[in-house]
Amino acid sequence: MRSLWRSATTLIAAFLLAGTALPAAAAGSPGGGKGGSATVRTDSGWVRGTAARDHTLFQGIPYAAPPVGELRWRSPQPVAPWHGVRQATAPGARCAQVTDSWGLPGSESEDCLFLNVTVPASASPARPRPVLVWLHGGGLKKGAGSDYDARRLAVRGDMVVVTVNYRLGILGFFGLPGLANGGAFGIEDQQAALRWVARNAAAFGGDPGNVTLAGESAGSHSVCAQLASPSAAGLFHRVIGQSTSCRMGDFAAAGFQPLLNVPLWMAPESHDGYGQYLASLLGCFDPATLLACMRGKTPAELLTQLPLSLPGYGNAVLPEDPAKVFAEGRFHRVPVLTGITRDEGTLFAAEIMSGLTQEGYETRLAQGFGAKAPAILAEYPAGGHGSPLQAAAAVIGDLEWAWPARDTARLFAEHVPTYSYEFTDRSAPALYPLPGVRPLASHGSELPFLFDVSWDSAPLTAPQRRLGDTMIGYWARFAATGDPNRPGLPRWERVRAGDATPYVQRLDVGPGGVGPYDQDAAHKLDFWDTLTGR
Numbered sequence: 001m002r003s004l005w006r007s008a009t010t011l012i013a014a015f016l017l018a019g020t021a022l023p024a025a026a027a028g029s030p031g032g033g034k035g036g037s038a039t040v041r042t043d044s045g046w047v048r049g050t051a052a053r054d055h056t057l058f059q060g061i062p063y064a065a066p067p068v069g070e071l072r073w074r075s076p077q078p079v080a081p082w083h084g085v086r087q088a089t090a091p092g093a094r095c096a097q098v099t100d101s102w103g104l105p106g107s108e109s110e111d112c113l114f115l116n117v118t119v120p121a122s123a124s125p126a127r128p129r130p131v132l133v134w135l136h137g138g139g140l141k142k143g144a145g146s147d148y149d150a151r152r153l154a155v156r157g158d159m160v161v162v163t164v165n166y167r168l169g170i171l172g173f174f175g176l177p178g179l180a181n182g183g184a185f186g187i188e189d190q191q192a193a194l195r196w197v198a199r200n201a202a203a204f205g206g207d208p209g210n211v212t213l214a215g216e217s218a219g220s221h222s223v224c225a226q227l228a229s230p231s232a233a234g235l236f237h238r239v240i241g242q243s244t245s246c247r248m249g250d251f252a253a254a255g256f257q258p259l260l261n262v263p264l265w266m267a268p269e270s271h272d273g274y275g276q277y278l279a280s281l282l283g284c285f286d287p288a289t290l291l292a293c294m295r296g297k298t299p300a301e302l303l304t305q306l307p308l309s310l311p312g313y314g315n316a317v318l319p320e321d322p323a324k325v326f327a328e329g330r331f332h333r334v335p336v337l338t339g340i341t342r343d344e345g346t347l348f349a350a351e352i353m354s355g356l357t358q359e360g361y362e363t364r365l366a367q368g369f370g371a372k373a374p375a376i377l378a379e380y381p382a383g384g385h386g387s388p389l390q391a392a393a394a395v396i397g398d399l400e401w402a403w404p405a406r407d408t409a410r411l412f413a414e415h416v417p418t419y420s421y422e423f424t425d426r427s428a429p430a431l432y433p434l435p436g437v438r439p440l441a442s443h444g445s446e447l448p449f450l451f452d453v454s455w456d457s458a459p460l461t462a463p464q465r466r467l468g469d470t471m472i473g474y475w476a477r478f479a480a481t482g483d484p485n486r487p488g489l490p491r492w493e494r495v496r497a498g499d500a501t502p503y504v505q506r507l508d509v510g511p512g513g514v515g516p517y518d519q520d521a522a523h524k525l526d527f528w529d530t531l532t533g534r
Contacts, residue, residue, distance in 0.1 A: 030049070030056050030058075030119045030123065030124070030125075030203070030204045030205050036050075036051050037049065037050060037051055037089075038050075038051045038056045039085060040058065040203050040204055041203060042061065042199075042200045042203060043199050043200055044062070044079045044080075044081045044082060045081050045082040045083065045084075045085075045086055046084070046085040046086065047061055047085065047086050047087075047088040048085050048086070048087055048088055048089065049088045049089065049117070049119075050089050053121070054120065054121050054151075054155045055118055055119060055120050055121060055151050055154055055155050056118075056119045056121075057116065057117070057118050057119075057151070058088040058116065058117040058118075058119070058204070059088050059089060059090055059091045059092070059114075059116045059146065060088055060089075060090055060091050060092035060114045060116070061086075061088050061092075061114060061115055061116070061117065062079045062092070062113060062114055063079065063113055063114070063115050063164075063192055063193045063196035064076035064077060064078070064079060064113040064189065064192045064193075064196075065077040065078060065079055065080065065113075066110065066111035066112075066113065067110055067111075067113065067167060067171075067185075068110045068111060069295070070295065072110065072171065072295050073171070073174055073179060073182070073185060073291070073294075073295070074180075074181075074185075075180070075181055075185070075188050075316075076113060076185075076188055076189050076192040091114070091116065091144070091145075091146035092112060092114025092146075092165065093107060093109035093111060093112045093114070094107035094109060094112060094143075094144040094146075094165065095107065095109065095110075095112035095113075095144065095165050095166065095167050095168045095171065095172070096108050096109055096110055096112070096168065096169065096171055096299045096302070096303060097138075097141060097142040097143075097168050097169060097303070098141075098142070098303050100142065101351075101432055102138070102142065102431060102432050102455060103432060103455050103456060104138070104142055104143060104144075104147065104454070104455060106303075108298075108299040108300050108303065109299070110167075110171060110299055112144075112165050112167070113165060113166070113167070113189055113192070113193075114145070114165050115145060115162055115163065115164045115165065115193055115196065116145050116146055116150075116162065116163045117160065117161075117162050117204050117206075118150040118151055118153075118154040118160070118161045118162075118163075119154065119160050119204050119205055119206075120154045120155045120157075120158055120159065120160070121155070122158055123158075123159075123160055123204070123205030123206065124205045125202055125203065125205055127205065128201075128202060128205055128206055128207035128210075129158055129159050129160050129205060129206060129207060130158075130159040130160070130206070130207055130210045130211075130212065130476075130479045130480045131159065131160045131161075131162060131197060131201050131206040131207060131208070131210065131211045131212070131479075132153070132157075132159050132160070132161050132162070132211075132212045132214055132240075132475075132476075132479050133161075133162045133164060133193065133194060133197055133211060133212070133213050133214065133236070134148060134150065134161060134162065134163045134164065134214050134215060134219065135164055135166070135190060135213070135214070135215030135218075135219035135220075135222045135223060136148060136163065136164070136215070136216075136218070136219050137215065137216045137217030137218045137219045137220070137243075137444065138168070138217070138218055139217070139218050139309055140168055140169070140172065140173060140186060140218045140221070140222075140309040140310070140311075141168050141169045141218075141307065141309045142168065142169075143168075143218075144165050145162075145163030145164045145165050146163065146165075146454065147453060147454040147455065148163050148447075148451040148453060148454075149451055149452035149453070149454070150163060150451060151452065152450070152451070152452065152468070152472065153450055153451060153472055153475070153476075156469065156472045156473075156476070157472050157473075157475060157476030157479070158476060158480075159206075159476055159479055159480070160201065160204055160205060160206035162193070162197055162201075162206075164189075164190060164193045165189075166186045166187075166189035166190050166193070166222075167185050167186045167189050168186060168309070169303070169307040169309055170278065170302045170303070170305060170307040171185070171299070171302065172185050172186030172189070172309075173185065173186055173271070173307060173308060173309050173310060173311065173312065174271070174275055174278075174307070174308075175268060175270075175271025175272045175274070175275045175312055176272055176275040176276065176279070176290060176291055176294070177272045177276070177287075178291075179272075179275070179291060180315070180316070181315040181316050181317060182268065182271050182272065182275065182312060182315060183266060183268065183271035183308075183310075183311060183312020183313070183314075183315065184225075184311055184312055184313075184315050184317045184318055186222075186311075187222060187225045187226070187229065187311055187317050187318065188317050190222055190225075190226065191226070191229070191231060191232055191235065191317065194211070194213070194226075194232070194235040194236060195235065197211060197235075198211070198235060209237070210237055210479075210480070211235070211236045211237055211238075212236065212237065212238040212239065212240060212478070212479040213226060213235075213236040213238075213239050213240075214239065214240035214241075214242070214475075214479075215240075215241065215242065216242035216243055216244075216444065216446075216447060217242070217243050217244055217443065217444060218244070218309075219242070220241035220242050220243055220244035220245075220338075221244040221264060221311070222311075223239050223240070223241045223246075224241065224244065224245075224246035224264065224322065224326075225311050225317075225318060225322060226239075226332075227239060227246060227326075227331040227332050227334075228246075228318065228320075228322035228325040228326065228330075228331055229317050229318055230319065231316065231317055232332065233332060236332075236334065237334055237482075238334050238335045238336070238337070238478065238479060238482050239334055239335075239336055239337070240336075240337045240338070240475065240478065240479075241336070241337070241338045241339075242338075242339060242340075242446065243339075243340050243341060243344060243401070243443055243444065243446075244264075245338070245340075245401070245404040245405045245407070245408035246264075246322075246326055246331075246338075246408050246411075246412075247323070247326050247327070247404060247407050247408045247411055248263065248264055248323070248400075248404050249399070249400075249403050249404050249407065249532070253532075254531070254532035254533065255370070255372070256368055256369040256370060256372055257367075257368040257369075258368060258395075258396070258399050258400050259349075259353075259364060259368060259392060259395060259396050259399075259400070260348055260352075260396055260400055261368070262310075263310065264310070264311075264322065264323065265310065265311055265312070265313055265318075265321055265322050265323055266308065266310045266311070266312045266313070267312070267313065267314065267321070268312055268313070268314035268315070270308070270312070271308060271312040274308045275308075276290070278305045278307075279293065279294055281305060282294065282297055282301060282302075282305065284297075326411060329411070329414060329415050331415075333415060333416055334416060334482075335416055335417040335418070335419075335478070335482035335483070336412045336416055336417070336418045336419070337418075337419045337420075337421070337474075337475070337478050337484060338405070338408060338409060338412065338418070338419070338420055338421075339405065339420055339421030339422055339423065339504075339505075339507075340401045340402060340405045340422055340423070341422070341423045341424075341441045341442060341443060341444075341445055341446060342397075342422060342423065342424040342425075342426060342440060342441035342522070343393065343394075343397050343426065343439070343440035343441045343442050343443075344396070344397040344400075344401035344402075344442070344443045345392070345393035345394060345395065345396030345397030345398075345400070345401065345443075346390075346393040346397070346430075346434055346437045346438070346439050346440055346442045346443070347430070347431065347434055347439070347442045347443040347444070348393070348396055348443070349389055349390075349392045349393035349396055349437060350389070350393075350434035350435055350436055350437045353389055353392055354389070354435055354436055355389075355436065356387075356388045356389040356392060356436075357388060358382055358388050360388065361377075361382060361388035361389075361391060361392055362377060364392065365377055365395075372531055375531060376395060376531070379524060379527055380392075380394055380395050386438070387436070387437070389436045389437050390437050390438065393437055397523070398523040398524055398525070398528065399528055402422075402519060402522075402523035402525060403523070403525060403528050405420070405422075405519075406502060406519065406520070406525060409495045409502045409504075410495070410497075410499070410502055412495070413494070413495040413496060413497045413499070413502065414497045417482055417483065417494060418494060418495040419478065419483075419484055419492055419494060419495065419505070420495050420502055420503065420504045420505065420519075421492075421504060421505045421506075421507055422504050422505070422506060422507065422517055422519055422522075423441055423445070423446040423449075423507045423508075424441050424506055424507065424508040424513075424517070424522075425441055425445070425446075425464065425467065425507070425508050425509050425513075426440040426441045427461075427464075427509070428441055428442075428445035428446065428448075428449070428464065429445060429448060429457045429458040429460075430442045430444075430445055431443070431444040431445070431447075431455070431457075432455070432456075446471070446507070448460060448468075449464065449467060449468035449471050450468065450471060450472060450475065461509075463509040463510060464509055466509070467507065467508065467509050467513065467514070470489060470490075470507070470514055471507060473486065473488070473489050474489060474492065477489070489514075490505075490514045490515050491515075492505045493505075493516075501518075501519075501520050502519075503516065504516070504517045504518075504519040505517065
């Protein structure tokens with residue numbers, strides 16, 4: 001067990017990086033107006049949002065009961081109905097999390113299962129618009145739905161956008177022997193939010209029969225979990241996954257360990273064993289009272305511990321290893337839009353390899369790749385990238401993002417309509433300062449092109465705004481129809497089943513910046529195929 005805890009600790013250190021909804025009230029249309037407020041009746045009670053000229057925003061709507069006390073580490077429970085009109089004019093509390101280099105606020109709140117609804121002025125119960133449900137990123141440890149102002153996406157995209165909070169870290173992904181659904185409470189929360197959308201979207205002018213589930217990074221990871229979850233069947237009709245692929249490369253079969261080497265899914269014994277270890281660190285030792293002891297700890301005490309923030313399987317929400325589910329093509333049959341940024345590795349290299357020297361770079365390659373390390377060093381020399389850290393970032397981005405992205409696109413295309421993209425604007429603002437590397441088109445750098453984000457981010461230039469408008473056009477058209485193409489946008493071809501080189505749409509600024517992209521050449525995928533024996 002001690003070796004299990006040690007390996008889990010090493011792993012997460014690397015990872016650090018009901019009723020029918022009723023029509024809107026006569027007091028105000030959910031689709032906006034000249035300013036003021038609007039009220040809508042949900043299945044739990046009335047809510048009042050803030051109306052602007054082109055949209056209405058409802059914030060802090062509870063979709064599940066507060067998971068506090070005996071409901072900590074239990075499946076989400078129904079909201080208690082309320083009387084009168086609930087003010088939905090400010091975000092609800094963030095789920096418990098610590099602050100870090102991203103600069104997002106910390107929180108000790110467990111009463112955090114809230115969502116926000118942005119409704120374009122065009123929407124009404126009589127003219128329902130498509131619904132996009134956004135799952136935020138943050139490593140399943142941080143973030144909130146309210147970090148993403150969806151007005152541009154909703155108004156320009158002519159769709160209702162729902163952003164969601166879900167339990168994070170030790171409160172969302174915790175296991176103990178005998179704890180039902182351990183390792184997947186945050187994934188269950190997301191499904192509870194989707195069920196809320198199914199019951200209530202019509203009241204806000206959304207179409208519950210046309211729901212797109214979307215997310216970036218940990219949000220895309222969560223989208224993959226929902227695609228593999230039997231209990232998510234029918235809760236969404238298309239998916240958008242940004243910067244996390246649903247299928248990782250089979251690195252073990254290739255005979256090496258990549259530089260990050262973070263799996264997507266954890267077996268139940270891993271969560272159970274690590275949960276016992278965390279409990280021991282907090283003074284909970286007796287197996288008979290272990291869960292009660294942990295439920296007696298304050299959020300502040302729990303947040304002192306490093307969580308195993310990876311979805312666990314072997315429970316009601318993920319009964320099987322999703323890797324097996326995807327390999328066998330047993331995921332939900334819905335159209336897919338999936339992609340990455342050009343330089344995914346720069347953020348992670350800066351986070352976990354700061355100050356990397358040439359000797360350190362060579363040592364890391366030798367430790368992970370063994371006899372294959374010299375070939376990688378020759379293909380990714382530090383001098384060719386400007387520094388050892390920048391070269392390591394390129395290795396991470398090419399092997400651990402682009403290589404699986406191609407495999408994921410191929411897998412999906414065998415079963416469902418699939419569209420693949422790569423965001424390549426290397427002048428885009430990074431999520432936060434990345435010491436020691438040029439961020440380039442780093443992980444998360446596409447987010448300000450879709451949302452007005454809450455963290456400090458350099459304003460977009462005029463060409464970047466135009467690219468953002470194009471991306472919103474694609475995202476919205478895909479959400480409406482399952483195909484991103486419409487008049488006025490550059491043609492985006494589908495990934496065809498059996499394609500040796502799947503079609504990838506480039507998303508970049510400037511003339512010709514949007515169109516076909518040679519992802520294989522940009523990321524040396526032929527080299528990695530040869531190295532892995534493909």
